[in-house]
Amino acid sequence: MTDERNPAWAPVARPRAHELVIQAIEDQIMSGALAVGDPLPPERDLAARLEVSRAGVREAVRVLEGQGVLRSRVGSGAEAGTFVAALPDAALTRFLRLHVALANFPFADVVDARVTLERSSAALAARNADAGALAAIEQTLARGAGPGVTPEEFNDADTAFHVAIAAAGGNRLVSSMTIAIRESLSTRILQALHDHDDWSSLAVRLHAQHVELFEALVRRDADAAEQLTEQHIRFADQELPAVR
């Protein structure tokens, strides 16, 4: 029973100081004692209370700041200090961009995930978009058209178009993930556009698909919007193999 290969005696992980601090902060959030907008104690106080060094506290704050959970401001008074912030979009985008770059997610998986999420976003947008959201989508359409458009402008407008649809759907989690995936691909798509033989005629075709999709949203035709979204993404994927 005391066989040294007994998995019950596997080495126990020694928690590091900053992990204890993270856990302490997480516990406060999970229990509801800390909500968005609430301030944390000053780093020096927190270090003294948790009996770790200030460096340990700072490392923990940095980790949670990187996840978009906290936000620090220098200075004095009510405006200064560290607060619970909950700004997930930028953090989620960076997260996905890094892991896509590390090829940790195969490229086909990313495209399929994008199709899944953007189909859902498109259907939600067709059902829920109000006039303002539709106008915002239409504005991005104009930016990507015209004869003199550069790849940079087109790519920015394309990103903005898909992001606007995701936002119009009204589901914050789906739109955050949609935006994060689209933006994680942005620089690669731009590069692929530059490398494309005849990118300006490709831009015309992609823009036409955008217009078609937008019209489906205006008609409130969720099924068509889903199908057009999938066709559009798969078409672009096929035309820009250099993205991989």
Added chain:
Amino acid sequence: MTDERNPAWAPVARPRAHELVIQAIEDQIMSGALAVGDPLPPERDLAARLEVSRAGVREAVRVLEGQGVLRSRVGSGAEAGTFVAALPDAALTRFLRLHVALANFPFADVVDARVTLERSSAALAARNADAGALAAIEQTLARGAGPGVTPEEFNDADTAFHVAIAAAGGNRLVSSMTIAIRESLSTRILQALHDHDDWSSLAVRLHAQHVELFEALVRRDADAAEQLTEQHIRFADQELPAVR
């Protein structure tokens, strides 16, 4: 022209030391100079090269470690040091759990996102699951059945069931997101099970739905699997309002 309200003169963000270090490491990853498994220079070297203090380097490493991009090991020799790791699942799960807890994502959005992703996972699993994956799913089924099952056991088995389906689909990104969302809800679901009037009969019904879904997967019936998944999730959501 030098109007002080001119937005061109908005304050420029002064980058902090650890952000420069993060950027430097990210650049290496984006350019392909650093790939999974590669070691970073020792903290002291990196600090000297980037002309920041070791504390700044450590904060940057901690942030990327928290995102699952790096991994540090103490000691000496080839095994020790900081490496590019790419372990996104645990980091993504923590990320979502925190942001769901902060109510940054409305609960209905989380349920809808879960439906979207798990429908996709179920369809993929129906098409792609091999014998081993199906056997793994079936194993989790057995754990959640029986008369003497506790809420904890049922919840663990339920999580494992959904996670196994997501894994069986073969799309790593979709399955990571599916798993992260399901696990971010796990503790709340467990609490709701405890609070339910007649949880054991509810468990029987949920288990029956699991069996039905599993049979659809075995039949390779993707459409049925999608529909059963959505029905199952929405049923559970309705029966466990305390989750909110």
Added chain:
DNA sequence: GCGCCCTCGGTGGTCTGACCTCTGATGCTA
């Protein structure tokens, strides 16, 4: 010659204490 053990060096982990910059609040002064 072989194998064990032990020291050594380099790694991340932690802490201390100092100093900086920033900025709201305070209170003095004109």
Added chain:
DNA sequence: TAGCATCAGAGGTCAGACCACCGAGGGCGC
């Protein structure tokens, strides 16, 4: 009363020390 100088407290940064850990390599005994 308006304006300005000072202050205090917050995060930002740094230098330096010491610790725990663990592979590598050398030395010793067999």
